[in-house]
Amino acid sequence: MGTLLIKISTVYFVIGFSIGYYMSTSHQYTLTGVHVHINLLGWTALTLIGIIYVLFPHLTERVYAKIHFWLHNVGLPIMMISLAVMLQTGNMNSIPLITSSAVGGTLVLIGVVFFAFNIIVNLNDKA
Template identity: 30%
Template sequence: MKGIGFAFFALGVLCALIGMAWGIQMSATANHALSPAHAHLNLIGWVTMALMGAYYTLTPAAASTRLAKIHLALTTAGVIIIVPGIVMALTQQGETAAKIGSVLTIAGMICFGVNVLRHGLGAKTAP
């Protein structure tokens, strides 16, 4: 069954592919002005989401919670909003989206932290 761990991994891979293509585009044009947004896409979108997917795959009790679903929603929304928000901030179009994305991203990490503290790590059975 494809659960929350798979969802985190799949979204992470999507972010990695977009980030790689963006990196190639920056290299080809020799324009690295948006590299902070590119870095956030890769670190939050790929690395962090893949690690979260691994955790939920290894800890099914945590994956089966409502909090895990909220976590996925917050983290996904955070990445979707923070990356263009950083682009907007870098191009002097305002910082509001970057701020909203940052709050959503940290809220997602708080959810993750609570789940880790509640469930630990390991293949315990879901309640």
């Protein structure tokens, strides 16, 4: 799972960098929030989590790791696509977009809580 998360994070890095490159070359910065969140929650966080799981593979055997993996990787695209559409269209009052962004963000948050619980409870000095 650690290696897979690092590979997935690399895809997020390419996406996040590409958005940043687009904004820089076009001088249109409406997607800054998407760029930042993809780089932080996709590239940085998942890379670090992947490294932790490579260093401590017993943590991936826990159900908490699997729950985090799926919630994070389902929730983040939902949240980022919804946010991108809201920012690009300027339609910040669309209930379906706001709801899907909130659902995506909530999935990621719950996933991160499962990750944190897994680390706090199952990582010990002997690992």
